[in-house]
């Protein structure tokens with residue numbers, strides 16, 4: 001079954017996103033797809049579903065260790081590259097920069 005992307009506008013400008021993440025490791029943002037965890041790893045900003053798969057808790061307050069998100073509740077680790085860890089995974093979203101705006105993309109299954 002092919003995968004498709006569904007996109008929603010996240011910020012009107014890239015500057016808005018950069019200012020929001022200035023000096024922060026993570027930020028929880030409400031979107032059309034629900035709560036999204038934005039994570040800053042050096043100059044790169046990544047987006048994940050804000051739900052730890054261990055007990056479905058928020059990842060707000062998480063931190064980074066060795067390119068992994070660490071859940072603040074029981075310290076499970078999830079890779080920044082694909083969200084995988086501990087035999088589970090956190091859904092990873094895409095960020096797309098187009099016409100100066102920032103869009104958030106979520107994979108969806110499609111029959112066509």
Ligand code: FES
Pocket residue numbers: 052053054055056057071072073074075076
């Ligand atoms: S809820 Fe995240 S590790 Fe337990």
